[in-house]
Amino acid sequence: MATSDRSGVTNVAIIGFGLLGASFGLALDGVPGIRRLCCTRNPAAREWALSEHAADSVSADPAEIIPRADVTFLALPLPVIVRYLTDYAHLWRPGSIVTDMGSVKGAILQAAERTVVPRGVVFVGGHPMAGTEYSGHVHAFPTMFRGADVFLCPASNASEEHVETVAGFWRAVKTNVIRIDPSEHDDLVAHTSHVQHIVASALALTILGSEDPREKMLRDAGCAGGFRDTSRIASSNPVMWREIIEFNTPAILNALDNFQKKLDVLRAEIASGDYDAFQREFARGKELRDAWLEKHMRNK
Amino acid sequence: MATSDRSGVTNVAIIGFGLLGASFGLALDGVPGIRRLCCTRNPAAREWALSEHAADSVSADPAEIIPRADVTFLALPLPVIVRYLTDYAHLWRPGSIVTDMGSVKGAILQAAERTVVPRGVVFVGGHPMAGTEYSGHVHAFPTMFRGADVFLCPASNASEEHVETVAGFWRAVKTNVIRIDPSEHDDLVAHTSHVQHIVASALALTILGSEDPREKMLRDAGCAGGFRDTSRIASSNPVMWREIIEFNTPAILNALDNFQKKLDVLRAEIASGDYDAFQREFARGKELRDAWLEKHMRNK
Secondary structure: OOOOOOOOOEEEEEEOOOHHHHHHHHHOOOOOOEEEEEEOOOHHHHHHHHHOOOOOEEEOOHHHHHHHOOEEEEOOOHHHHHHHHHHOHHHOOOOOEEEEOOOOOHHHHHHHHHOOHHHOOEEEEEEEOOOOOOOOHHHOOOOOOOOOEEEEEEOOOOOHHHHHHHHHHHHHOOOEEEEOOHHHHHHHHHHHHHHHHHHHHHHHHHHHOOOOHHHHHHHHHHOOHHHHHHOHHHHOOHHHHHHHHHHOHHHHHHHHHHHHHHHHHHHHHHHOOOHHHHHHHHHHHHHHHHHHHHHHHHHO | OOOOOOOOOEEEEEEOOOHHHHHHHHHOOOOOOEEEEEEOOOHHHHHHHHHOOOOOEEEOOHHHHHHHOOEEEEOOOHHHHHHHHHHOHHHOOOOOEEEEOOOOOHHHHHHHHHOOHHHOOEEEEEEEOOOOOOOOHHHOOOOOOOOOEEEEEEOOOOOHHHHHHHHHHHHHOOOEEEEOOHHHHHHHHHHHHHHHHHHHHHHHHHHHOOOOHHHHHHHHHHOOHHHHHHOHHHHOOHHHHHHHHHHOHHHHHHHHHHHHHHHHHHHHHHHOOOHHHHHHHHHHHHHHHHHHHHHHHHHO
């Protein structure tokens, strides 16, 4: 790894030890030349980090961890990332690198340019396309990131070498790194992830939200594997998703419009009895999804 | 089993040996007192049925199978069920029982009342809530129905005993049997299954259908586990889904309206910046889905 102290060891701070931070700590276990410094206010997560070898040292105090960090991964909720960049900007050493795992990049890059970048702290926004519907270190696992794509968005002061340093960590945990512009990223994830959470939630609410006891019983019985999978991400953390949606509202509304247009086309075909057209659209969706799955599975 | 010939053996015809028919044949292997007669025009499926012990005898000719059947399971596409009831009504023995595995019940019951019922052939509509996004006997497996709910809709000439005979087969393959009115059934599955296929297809088309090469590359990369699951049923058979939707259009349009209303509420909350309200809705969806999953998993 690039940046390192006199001992030749790179100090990697992981701030926040929820599902992603804890999985990242586990995934880095055994990578040579690094020391993992875990920072979390959750005492159970600190204890767990040491007993599971997800970190080499732990602290509840950012002031103990941040000044020692060569590279800092902020594995925190979006508003907390912004708060850390604001409140602790003075703690990072100039020249050290800060990156994050937040699901939205525009707002985070703006916060970084306003806070750490003017102090000479290098920022590279990051977003691993990984996670589950569960939260917390207890659901972490070391192969969480394997085969996932990671998007990197360098701030104005990040050189190629800085980006490569961050990319090196992600490659060490077997991900595929992609450089992207923050607004392109936010439009992308609005489509591939955020809108799907909204749609999955609307499906769960529509289908299971009946107030009538018999309808409720029947709907429960009538839901099978299709519903289980289509609605899986409706079981995600409501606070986290509120934050993601709050941080990416314009891109999400645009992606919702695109989804709505497609749904309207399918509905109009059904309502007008043009089942041939519906079948063609459905076949095209199957073809696209099958091709994606085949490629996705081959690469992973 | 209730109905049987002089030998005490009940002849069970399974007409159609695709995913459901073939899985049903496999699931009935070893159930005492029955003889499974497989009828399919697909030579490979007939050969497979015998070699995999999914049937005790096979034929390509309905005229060879139907007259011998005490109970007939029509495991065929919806329009083919209607065609069989119409074209072969004269082949069934009066007093024998015919049932089906079609995903829509109103149109099937209407066809049965018009065709086999006037000839004294007993009809009990059936619909197992089971299946995968794959088709064909090669994807069949014996535990396909285990823990699934099966809806039964008796025609006007079906007694309690007739319904119990059909229910007995479904219980033998470890399903949970529920009696239901055909229109109640069709409204139910429009919500719990049909609309979800339309939504999943619209998502796949919206996200993967880009004509722009870089956008296409990024969208492919940006899709992860959430998309994989939310869109899984978009990979289902387009012909089958066209048929299901054609057979259940009014109930599907109504269910689409209900979904649309809920989606509009969520969109309005996001657009107006009422993230507290969005979070409450999302939390309610999670609560409903988590409760469903917990119960579903406990029962299965």
